[in-house]
Amino acid sequence: MNKLPVTLTVNGREYNLKVDGNERLLDTLRQRLGLTGTKEGCGVGECGACSVILDGNLVNSCMVLTGQCTGARVETVEGLGTAAKLHPLQQAFIDYNAVQCGFCTPGMLMAAKALLDKNPHPSEAEIRQGLSGVLCRCTGYKQIVDAVNAAAGEEG
Amino acid sequence: MLEFNLFRPQSLQETLDLLAEFKGTARVLAGGTDLLISLRAKEGMEDVRNVIDITGLQELAFIQERDLLEIGPLTTIAQVAEDSVLRQNAGVLAEAAAAVGSPQIRNRGTIGGNVVNAAVCADTVPPLVALGATVKLERKGGSRWLPLDQFITGPNRTQLAEDELLTKIAFAKLPANASWGFMRLARREALAIARMNVAVIIVRDGQGKVEHARIVPGSVLSRPTGVPEAEKLLVGTHPDEALAHQAGEAVAAAMTSSGRRWSTPYKEPAIIALTERAIKQALEVEWR
Numbered sequence: 476m477n478k479l480p481v482t483l484t485v486n487g488r489e490y491n492l493k494v495d496g497n498e499r500l501l502d503t504l505r506q507r508l509g510l511t512g513t514k515e516g517c518g519v520g521e522c523g524a525c526s527v528i529l530d531g532n533l534v535n536s537c538m539v540l541t542g543q544c545t546g547a548r549v550e551t552v553e554g555l556g557t558a559a560k561l562h563p564l565q566q567a568f569i570d571y572n573a574v575q576c577g578f579c580t581p582g583m584l585m586a587a588k589a590l591l592d593k594n595p596h597p598s599e600a601e602i603r604q605g606l607s608g609v610l611c612r613c614t615g616y617k618q619i620v621d622a623v624n625a626a627a628g629e630e631g
Numbered sequence: 632m633l634e635f636n637l638f639r640p641q642s643l644q645e646t647l648d649l650l651a652e653f654k655g656t657a658r659v660l661a662g663g664t665d666l667l668i669s670l671r672a673k674e675g676m677e678d679v680r681n682v683i684d685i686t687g688l689q690e691l692a693f694i695q696e697r698d699l700l701e702i703g704p705l706t707t708i709a710q711v712a713e714d715s716v717l718r719q720n721a722g723v724l725a726e727a728a729a730a731v732g733s734p735q736i737r738n739r740g741t742i743g744g745n746v747v748n749a750a751v752c753a754d755t756v757p758p759l760v761a762l763g764a765t766v767k768l769e770r771k772g773g774s775r776w777l778p779l780d781q782f783i784t785g786p787n788r789t790q791l792a793e794d795e796l797l798t799k800i801a802f803a804k805l806p807a808n809a810s811w812g813f814m815r816l817a818r819r820e821a822l823a824i825a826r827m828n829v830a831v832i833i834v835r836d837g838q839g840k841v842e843h844a845r846i847v848p849g850s851v852l853s854r855p856t857g858v859p860e861a862e863k864l865l866v867g868t869h870p871d872e873a874l875a876h877q878a879g880e881a882v883a884a885a886m887t888s889s890g891r892r893w894s895t896p897y898k899e900p901a902i903i904a905l906t907e908r909a910i911k912q913a914l915e916v917e918w919r
Contacts, residue, residue: 496637532738608733
């Protein structure tokens with residue numbers, strides 16, 4: 476198996492890596508860069524727990540090879556805010572009790588960010604559509620939709 | 632995950648050279664939403680040693696309006712769903728693309744991948760067949776065009792040779808007097824593979840009489856083709872609800888012509904209703 480040089484930017488920081496051809500972006504983030512906020516759920520693109528923003532678009536990081544990411548900009552949940560200064564979406568998730576077990580939360584936050592980046596004032600239907608690629612098995616969707624709606628109002 | 636060498640060609644020529652060199656030991660990687668699952672499961676990948684990532688070939692990502700509408704295979708499903716030229720001139724395709732998977736899958740998955748993977752449930756395939764799409768296949772030193780319904784020969788099977796790459800999908804714009812419908816049945820609205828889908832295109836004269844009809848179901852026949860028995864019923868008529876229902880029954884009859892399975896009694900009423908609703912959507916009428 477060949478090793479490939481990859482230069483990519485994650486949360487604004489540039490990394491120069493040498494990766495195996497079959498290494499997934501998800502594994503690079505979690506194991507190589509220690510960014511374990513991004514979760515692996517199903518590993519086959521159905522649950523959205525591993526969602527990150529790649530060059531402005533929401534993708535499942537389990538379905539991207541790191542070798543495909545040269546020159547790419549990646550945003551993960553770690554880049555959203557800090558403990559001292561939370562991102563409005565993170566604060567809204569706390570305010571609206573939009574976190575139950577928390578496993579889907581990073582994916583939900585990134586899906587919400589990708590949505591608001593493109594559509595700062597979504598309707599509830601658009602919020603549901605934007606979050607439709609992330610499954611919450613605690614089924615706390617109502618609180619999550621409300622949180623995104625509140626964060627959108629705040630940012631506007 | 633299967634172990635393989637990953638190649639990142641920067642031009643079409645380089646890609647075709649690699650395909651010619653590797654023959655059956657290579658797979659082409661675009662959006663990866665199908666291939667990475669297979670590579671991870673190591674299913675049907677026994678001979679694969681090399682993966683050729685073509686996402687660097689931006690020359691294959693385009694939607695352009697010439698004599699025909701032309702789509703590059705690297706165009707994402709999301710781009711197909713949102714493109715204004717396609718929305719206006721081939722709305723049935725954009726509508727079907729918008730129904731695929733989830734935002735994440737649509738952002739990554741490509742229309743070329745949807746076609747070449749040739750899953751029976753591929754949502755963009757019935758609309759493309761209904762539009763009369765042809766596909767361009769290129770190999771080192773040659774190319775050929777095939778009608779899409781001949782290109783796909785069965786479930787996950789195509790005429791693509793080991794050294795060929797899909798490089799273009801083309802079809803005529805729908806005429807101004809054409810209208811369309813697309814219906815899909817799945818277990819959920821998002822993140823669910825279509826159990827069945829159907830694309831309908833209807834062209835009517837100034838008096839509203841049907842001149843031409845295409846009815847192409849997905850996940851129903853062994854390969855994606857129109858159902859002439861259903862289409863013929865509509866031509867020359869002003870279809871009403873009863874006729875649309877009969878067309879649905881003709882699609883169901885085509886489905887069962889290859890045999891009946893335990894699931895057939897469930898599928899028959901479903902495909903009849905989907906066909907009827909797609910015709911209704913195309914005719915822009917309210918029956919109930």
